[in-house]
Amino acid sequence: xxxxxxxxxxxxxxxxxxxxxxxxxxxxxxxxxxxxxxxxxxxxxxxxxxxxxxxxxxxxxxxxxxxxxxxxxxxxxxxxxxxxxxxxxxxxxxxxxxxxxxxxxxxxxxxxxxxxxxxxxxxxxxxxxxxxxxxxxxxxxxxxxxxxxxxxxxxxxxxxxxxxxxxxxxxxxxxxxxxxxxxxxxxxxxxxxxxxxxxxxxxxxxxxxxxxxxx
Numbered sequence: 001x002x003x004x005x006x007x008x009x010x011x012x013x014x015x016x017x018x019x020x021x022x023x024x025x026x027x028x029x030x031x032x033x034x035x036x037x038x039x040x041x042x043x044x045x046x047x048x049x050x051x052x053x054x055x056x057x058x059x060x061x062x063x064x065x066x067x068x069x070x071x072x073x074x075x076x077x078x079x080x081x082x083x084x085x086x087x088x089x090x091x092x093x094x095x096x097x098x099x100x101x102x103x104x105x106x107x108x109x110x111x112x113x114x115x116x117x118x119x120x121x122x123x124x125x126x127x128x129x130x131x132x133x134x135x136x137x138x139x140x141x142x143x144x145x146x147x148x149x150x151x152x153x154x155x156x157x158x159x160x161x162x163x164x165x166x167x168x169x170x171x172x173x174x175x176x177x178x179x180x181x182x183x184x185x186x187x188x189x190x191x192x193x194x195x196x197x198x199x200x201x202x203x204x205x206x207x208x209x210x211x212x213x214x215x
Contacts, residue, residue, distance in 0.1 A: 005180060007156045008100050008212055009147065011165035012108035012115065012133075014187030015205070016097075016124075019080075019087045020045075023188055026079035030072045036060050045190040050142045050169040081114070089122060090186060096205035097127050100212075105130040107150045107163075109143060130154050143173040151177065162212040164205070171197050182208045 013019055024044045031037065036059055039047075049055050053069040064072070090096075097104065105128050108115050112133030119125055132150045143165075151158055162180040163170055166187025174181035182200045185191040194201045202208035 005160055005162045005212060006102040007154075007161045008102065008104045008209070009150065009161055009163045009179070010097075010104060010106050010128075011163070011167075011170055011187075012106055012119075013110055014166040014189075015164060015184055016090060016093045016106075017087055018090045018186070019084075020188055022080060022083045022087055025083065026076045029079040030076040031056075031059065033075055034060065034068075034072070042190070045188060046193065048167070048188050050167065052141075077111075084118065090205055092204050092206050094124075096209050097124070099206055099209050103129050103156075105150065105154060105156075106132070107143070107147060108133045109141075109146070110134060143169050144176040147173045147179070148177045151179070164208045164212060166194075168193065168197055171199050174199075180212065182211045184208050 010016055014023070020041060024039060024041050027044060028038050031039070039059065047055065047058060052073070053064050053066070056069060056072060057064040106119065110118075110133050112135050115133030116125075116131055119128075119131055125131070130150065130153060132146065132153070134146070147163065151161060158178040162182060163174045164182050164184060165171075166184045167189050171181045171183060182202055183189075183194040183197065184205060185194060185201060185203050186205075191201065200211040202211055
């Protein structure tokens with residue numbers, strides 16, 4: 001197999017940022033406001049999917065309309081925002097970033113105006129050619145359109161790109177734009193679900209970078 005990829009797109013939440021515990025706590029905070037169940041980390045990892053409104057509907061066992069999802073999304077993000085200072089980077093995140101010889105960028109579904117200064121606090125800003133977060137008031141949507149726009153703004157060909165992320169939606173987004181993908185088991189999705197997706201799966205971020213080089 002010949003190395004063909006020159007650009008890496010990194011996911012942030014659940015990949016470079018180890019925020020699983022905070023995501024589960026914040027989800028439970030939102031669920032409590034509508035008498036939903038208390039989820040464990042493993043239950044969340046087994047069930048999580050995008051659009052998040054569909055995930056909430058599955059957890060609650062009923063339809064969640066756009067208005068209700070907007071309220072739950074706000075509650076989730078307020079709780080998440082309040083706990084962000086408790087999160088650290090994944091154990092080998094900095095080593096993995098240094099190990100890639102090509103260009104790198106960051107695409108997150110966290111709000112852009114908060115993402116940019118947050119990345120700066122970890123000293124990672126110079127690593128990335130471009131940093132993009134969510135430019136919308138409500139989150140929870142799928143990533144594909146955001147990835148397509150991100151690569152277009154960079155002027156990077158998707159066929160030269162690999163996305164490293166931690167959800168099935170990351171793999172779906174990469175497929176839709178024609179990029180490669182490596183999934184990381186340390187985030188918010190159960191490893192068995194990731195392996196069933198049929199793309200390379202890594203137990204560490206440094207392994208993910210090695211796999212990306214020959215994806």
